[in-house]
Amino acid sequence: MDRKKELKQQYKETTVEAGVFQIKNTKNEKVFIGSTPNLKTLNGLKFMLQNNTHRNKELQENWNQLGQDAFTIEILEKLKKNEEDPYYNEKEALGELEEK
Secondary structure (H helix, E strand, O other): OHHHHHHHHHHHHOOOOOEEEEEEEOOOOOEEEEEEOOHHHHHHHHHHHHOOOOOOHHHHHHHHHHOHHHEEEEEEEEOOOOOOOOOOOHHHHHHHHHHO
């Protein structure tokens, strides 16, 4: 039971980082740019591609044709949160970072 409490506490203390990432096709140099409020979800993104359920059809078709080894996934930039600003909106800031 103590192990369960320890894991819950560890989960609560884990910081959630937002940011912008890219999935690059190393065969044709096409790049998919995306953003997420939780960069740890990139594993889920890879899982969707592996299971043919990603919503970007062109990316999914390329993944299916060329295989996982033809792609790299990397974090381009992490969002620096400004929680001191009373008008700070993480979603808007993330969108601006993705546009950049």
